[in-house]
Amino acid sequence: MSQQHTQIRLLHTPLAKRVFSTRTRKLMEFDIRRLQARLKRYKHKAVTPLSTKLHLGSGKRRVGGWLNVDVLGSDFDIDFASGALPWPARVFDCVVSQHVIEHLDLNEEVVPLFRELRRVLKPGGEIWLSCPDIDKICRSYLERRMADLLEDRMPRWPSYSLEGMPPSQMINDLFHQRGEHKNLYDFELLAWALTTAGFVDVRQVAEADLLARFPEFPARQDDRQSLYVRAVTPG
Numbered sequence: 402m403s404q405q406h407t408q409i410r411l412l413h414t415p416l417a418k419r420v421f422s423t424r425t426r427k428l429m430e431f432d433i434r435r436l437q438a439r440l441k442r443y444k445h446k447a448v449t450p451l452s453t454k455l456h457l458g459s460g461k462r463r464v465g466g467w468l469n470v471d472v473l474g475s476d477f478d479i480d481f482a483s484g485a486l487p488w489p490a491r492v493f494d495c496v497v498s499q500h501v502i503e504h505l506d507l508n509e510e511v512v513p514l515f516r517e518l519r520r521v522l523k524p525g526g527e528i529w530l531s532c533p534d535i536d537k538i539c540r541s542y543l544e545r546r547m548a549d550l551l552e553d554r555m556p557r558w559p560s561y562s563l564e565g566m567p568p569s570q571m572i573n574d575l576f577h578q579r580g581e582h583k584n585l586y587d588f589e590l591l592a593w594a595l596t597t598a599g600f601v602d603v604r605q606v607a608e609a610d611l612l613a614r615f616p617e618f619p620a621r622q623d624d625r626q627s628l629y630v631r632a633v634t635p636g
């Protein structure tokens with residue numbers, strides 16, 4: 402059994418449950434999973450991908466015909482924060498990544514990841530991203546005390562509750578998601594990160610545009626709280 406499996410088992414012992422909160426144990430387990438993926442790919446430098454369409458951070462939403470990658474249980478497990486992607490240059494036509502970049506640190510992880518995505522995309526290759534939108538969240542708080550975003554969240558997350566807390570707690574949930582989120586974006590900040598990494602023609606779009614371009618993707622129906630952006634690599 403690997404050292405990392407032993408560490409994960411330790412996190413589930415009664416003692417670990419007594420001394421660490423569920424949230425801390427979950428975050429620690431995720432970091433061990435990242436370490437596992439990173440060690441697994443350590444020597445993988447130029448693997449030929451099984452598809453020219455990359456679905457980055459697929460989670461449970463695997464899409465047929467795409468290379469669905471995530472930290473665990475995907476077609477090809479990797480740690481997006483490792484600073485290097487294990488594929489050769491110019492192999493992918495497109496990348497889609499929904500609600501993933503907010504889990505990474507902007508300067509140390511997202512910009513290096515975007516640089517790598519630019520490298521592995523073909524000239525003129527497309528990147529489509531979505532994440533929680535600072536602009537929509539702040540507007541909702543100031544103008545509607547989060548009522549619209551709360552209502553919008555219910556179909557996707559029926560068990561979500563503020564447990565009697567004021568609506569401002571939803572801001573904490575969106576910005577931090579119990580320690581999982583590191584950076585949120587508005588269009589200006591995400592466009593800055595993409596252009597810094599060498600992408601061009603950065604445009605704000607809607608979920609409908611993503612679904613029109615790639616109808617095989619299941620709808621998230623989260624336009625009211627999400628930022629959708631698309632950019633391309635220089636041709």
Ligand SMILES: C[S@@+](CC[C@H](N)C(=O)[O-])C[C@H]1O[C@@H](n2cnc3c(N)ncnc32)[C@H](O)[C@@H]1O
Pocket residue numbers: 435457458459460461462471472473479480481482498499500501504505621
């Ligand atoms: C909120 S989920 C989104 C999943 C899916 N894209 C969707 O729209 O439902 C975030 C996903 O990003 C993955 N993720 C976050 N940080 C990661 C990292 N450093 N390396 C690999 N995967 C990561 C998580 O495992 C999770 O599946």
